[in-house]
Amino acid sequence: MSSDTRGVVEELLRRMAEGDHHRTAQLFAESIDWHLNWPVEGHPAVPWIRPRSSRADVTDHFQSLESHHVPELNGTSVTQILVDGTHAVVFGKIAQTVRASGTAYTSPFALHLTVEDGLITRYHVYEDSLTVALALSTQT
Template structure:
């Protein structure tokens, strides 16, 4: 099994079991992180440090109540991995549902996540936040 697959599977194992405080161990000190979307959505934007990734995962539950998160495929090619699936959350501030297919792109080097880019329905998310 490839190092990339092991790291990404461990990332999702920790996330799914609520070990958010241990996710930081999987990220490099310096990262490329982009979450595209409306600026009204609290977690969109660029991050470059491990502590920012940890902050994202620790504060996300303040904003969203998860209802479903399903990974249908994990594609790995060398240092690159893409998780494909679907998710559904309730935005706590508005009570509105947000459902979307997703693709999360990871790059892993030396056993650490160095790149994390998300692709989701950012318009539906903005609408759930009543940003548009």
């Protein structure tokens, strides 16, 4: 595996797409600057959106996210990766289907990552969290 920023980011995206949560977590430092916090912590529709700060939290995040969606219907795509030294920004579109209701939704996203010594130390997600929360709140 590459330890340069672009190589780590590309490996992260590959592992996320494969659904390999434990191997994905191995790309993160023990302590992480994590930002994915709207709606506020504790919203019942989106339990994976909460403060996190460790490598162990990464596995839990992706397992929780997957448990609420149909992985086979994931159409999330990346449109651009920008790298500047240790920083990378990934742009794309989330396309998911809610497991409980079958509701499909899309949202643009940006992901700001920092890679230091071959590990991800910053993971900040910017998305249309209102769309996500509304899709997960829909009852069949």
